[in-house]
Amino acid sequence: MAMQKRFKVGFGDVFPNGAFFKGSVEPVLDFNVEKRPDGTRPQQVDPETGTSSCGP
Numbered sequence: 001m002a003m004q005k006r007f008k009v010g011f012g013d014v015f016p017n018g019a020f021f022k023g024s025v026e027p028v029l030d031f032n033v034e035k036r037p038d039g040t041r042p043q044q045v046d047p048e049t050g051t052s053s054c055g056p
Contacts, residue, residue: 006048028053 011019030044044053 025054 027043029041031041033042035041045051046053
């Protein structure tokens with residue numbers, strides 16, 4: 001059964017031996033809004049937490 005909402009999980013529960021990034025992390029651009037006057041796009045914001053989204 002799929003979960004309809006997010007639930008909190010501790011970092012140590014998911015990654016008991018730690019974790020690391022390999023490569024770069026880039027912002028997820030929001031293509032549902034218009035470009036800024038300088039031609040860039042704003043970063044996508046998570047609707048539940050209000051924080052910026054990042055992706056691989």
